[in-house]
Amino acid sequence: MVDFQKSKTKENLARAFAAECQEGARYQFMSKTAMQQQYVYMSALIRTLAHNEMAHAKQFFEKITEHGGKDVQNIEICAGYPFRSGELIELLELESKNEHSSAESIYPEFADIAKEEGYDDVAKLFNMVADVEKSHEKILIQLHDELKNGTLxxxxxxxxxxxxxxxxxxxxxxxxxxxxxxxxxxxxxxxxxxxxxxxx
Ligand SMILES: [Fe+2]
Ligand SMILES: [Fe+2]
The missing domain is CATH 2.20.28.10 (Rubrerythrin, domain 2)
Structure with missing residues (x-):
């Protein structure tokens, strides 16, 4: 097993934690936008996504402290995060693409690295979260398509x-x-x- 402090898995967990927190925040913003436009039920659906992302963030955070000890010093990460504004319909599409890349490439890759480094529990977590992100993608695509086609x-x-x-x-x-x-x-x-x- 690779020493956690020197592992890529530590950095990937920190990256995933940051990504989940930001996604959670963006979904809260989007939920408010939907509410302002009187899409009350859609707003609640998006708020549930925000809640899910925070639950993922918590699991990633806890993996860091579980393997790294109670007081892990600053973890330096180099990663990019999206900052976009736009209409609700555009945001639904953009977020569905984010979910797609988390589900299909980023988390599966992080899972493979965790497995190679001997952290099977972390690999399993990345794969489980990837499955949820896939379901998020489906929800966002449906909301986007139906809003676009007027079939909600x-x-x-x-x-x-x-x-x-x-x-x-x-x-x-x-x-x-x-x-x-x-x-x-x-x-x-x-x-x-x-x-x-x-x-x-
Ligand atoms: Fe998530
Ligand atoms: Fe998600």
């Missing part, structure tokens, strides 16, 4: 059931009502059905 609250065929997340009203129709007939909240309160099969 439309049925693809015939009529469907739409549920208001505020008052629980089940509405049957070709699309969710512009305003909930019971609680009068805007359409954005209606649930979005996440299908999770948009990317393989």
């Amino acid at each position: 609250y439309k049925c693809c065929e015939g009529e469907g059931c739409f549920k208001c997340d505020e008052c629980g009203t089940i509405y049957t129709g070709k699309s969710a009502p512009k305003e909930c007939p019971l609680c009068h909240q805007p359409q954005g309160y209606y649930r979005i059905n996440i299908t999770m099969n948009r990317v393989k």
